[in-house]
Amino acid sequence: MTATDPLSPRSAALARLRDTLAGLSARTAEGAASAPIPVFADNSLIGAGLVRGALHEVCAASPGSGVAFAAILLANCGGQVLWIATEQESNLVWPPGLVPFGLAPENLILARAARWPEALWAMEEALRCPALGAAVLMAGNGQGLDLTATRRLHLAAEAGGAFGLLLRPDGAIGASVARTRWHIAPLSADGAPRWRLTLLRQRGGAPAGPWDVSFEAATGSLRLEVGSG
Amino acid sequence: MKPARRYLALHLPFWAAEHLRQSRPDLPADQPLALWARQGARRLLVALDHHAAAAGLEPGQALADAEALLPDLLVLPAMPEASAAGLRDLAIWVQRFTPISAALPPDGLLLDITGCDHLFGGEAALLAQLIASLAEVGLSAQGAIASAAASAMALARVRRDAPIIQPGAEEKAVAPLPLGPALRLPGAMLEDLARLGLRVIGDVLRQPRAPLARRFGAPLLDALDAATGRRAPPITPIAAPPDLSVTRALPEPILTAEVIAALLDRLLAALCARLARAGLGARRLCLTAWRVDGTEQRLMIGTGAPNRDPAHLARLFAEPLASLAPELGFERFTLQAQATDPMGAEGQGALPMGAAPRPDGVLAQLLDRLGQRLRLARPAPLPSHWPERQWRAAPAHEASPAAPPGWGARAAPVLLRRRPEAVQVTAFAEGAPAALRWRGRHYALTRAEGPLRLEAEWWHGGALPPARDYHRVQLASGERLWLCHADGRWVVQGDLP
DSSP: TTOOTTTTHHHHHHHHHHHHHHHTTHHHHHHSSSBOOOSSSSTTTTOOOOOEEEEEEEEEEEEEEHHHHHHHHHHHSSEEEEEEEEOSSEEEEEEHHGGTTOOOOGGEEEEEEEEHHHHHHHHHHHHHHHSSSSEEEEOTOOOOOOOHHHHHHHHHHHHHEEEEEEHHHHTTOOOOOOOOEEEEEEOSSSSSSSEEEEEEETTTTTOOOEEEEETTTTEEEEEOOOOOO | OEEEOOOOOEEEEHHHHHHHHHHHHHHOOTTEEEEEEEEETTEEEEOOHHHHHHTTTTTSHHHHHHHHHHHEEEEEEHHHHHHHHHHHHEEEEEEEEOOOOEEETTTTEEOOOOOTGGGGHHHHHHHHHHHHHHHTTTTTOOOESSSHHHHHHHHHHHHOOOOBOTTTHHHHHHHHHHHHHHHHOHHHHHHHHTTTOOOHHHHHHHHHHHHHHHOOOOOHHHHHHHHHHOOOOOOOOOOOOOEEEEEEEEEEOOOOOOHHHHHHHHHHHHHHHHHHTTTTTEEEEEEEEEEESSOOOEEEEEEEEEEEHHEEEEEEHHHHHHTTOOOOOOEEEEEEEEEEEEEEEEESBBBOOOOOOOOOHHHHHHHHHTTTSSSEEEEEEOOOOSSGSSSSOTTTTTTOOOOTTTTSSSSSEEEEEEEEEEEEEEEEEEEEEEEETTTTTTEEEEEEEEEEOOOOGGGOOSSOOOOEEEEEEEEEESSSEEEEETTTTTEEEEOOO
């Protein structure tokens, strides 16, 4: 008798448990209205892409690169996008600069919160709302985003099915339950911007990268440079 | 045969002046008053009160002449909008006599009194009562009743004896009326008619119609037919604005949050029912709570799209309700819709033709909730090359217009500094910056693109900001900045992707 015998009661119980677990963790994946959001033009690198109904994190070495990467992801997710920032943020998101990355101004709603707790509250409310495609929260340095806060946001995204994105500066990394955590840093470029992208962490998977990438307008996603990865 | 309709016309000969007097009780009551308006370079009298009229002044007279004739004349500039609005209010006030009334600016009121006169003891009694109640508030009026609206109006303008014309007798009654005051014809037409010897309505009625129409056009015949009752042009009745406030007085003061919330639900249900009847949706609601000690507390909520869903409005009130301080309890609540917009029956906001559709209900409700605590905006693209003018913040509930072609195609920053950050350029290579001192550190630039010169848009007027030179520079780390050089100063204005 081997453990691989499909008819053994023990493996049947295991299979049942596996089904249950898969059902629990994939609740969001199948609840999401549409396909995952592609990151790369060639999807073989990290599976199908980023799942909706979950929280993802982007840590950016330079503010511009983070916003550009966020815009690419949001443009691919379709629907209306809520972009939340606090009044203390010294930078304003500049809609004309997002158009080249595919994010049109008619899909963008900008929200400014007077204080950080209100920004968190708005993010949670927005993720809970099935009418939104995605919500982004710009977290500055030193703004409290602990395990509890990220778990709340993740649960809200699971409930509403929206794509949640946290945009954080480099080095402000605490514990988080985000589904994936990306790091993006600008690379020296002569024309179109280039970035070095790293998948620092993903739930249920191994870290990956770094990849040297640039934006490909034709597919609206990132193209891997030859000889990288 | 259907019984004829009956119309009561009121002519308020001194309306503009008397209306102004009502709002200015400081004016001496026995001094003549005249209102003037500019016509070209001249200032002419446009309205008088009865003192001024009795002294022989006339509308159309030059202001300087009038002041010379009557040294103690009070003169004030005319306010036609306020006067027209006052007339509309008066038309609503006379609806205590009949449900259908209309304002005929500048100085007429028309009441459809069909079937109402017996409540006041007959037509003559109704007319007398109406004129008397206007006189009580200082308004002179003369009236007439007839079966055609324009006949009644023409009679009211000319005759001071409050005539009541039986159905069918209109033509005979208006025949002796002078053309000018009765029909309000243009001055040039009156002069032409007078040259032909036609001075009263009867004179014109005796003329053959075809030559009259050729000579004076349709307006004269239309006015004549309306005044004689041959044709009845429609009147536009005025509707009183719906009462959009509900009040509950309580026998016992209430203080617990649950009871207040339950009461608010009932107020909202009553108000939303009224809004539905009026075809409106609330944009701003105010809840006023009176405490037993006589103080009042107000809570306001706003919605981005017209709404009359009690559950949604209650959710918006949930948070402000917590800020009420009942102390010994509240004894009275008033909920008032302070701003409303038209809203169709099916819950979709009624839109003017060509307006962009609003986001669907769920999103609108989310934006309402967020809008209570955050500032929401949608970027509306503007056709401009000047960075600060490329978009404006439009209300989040309105779908923003599509971007003009080419908008955003220019290599723009993705983040713009709220306040430009001063930076020192320490070295140049071929006219472009080569090194920076920024945030207290020294950076060598690996690449610089530019300059891109932007000139201010002179067509906006005002003081022109200096022209700006934009440079796209890249630090050794790869970070790309948007530098602006204007007026000899270098600033970091934004971040490039």
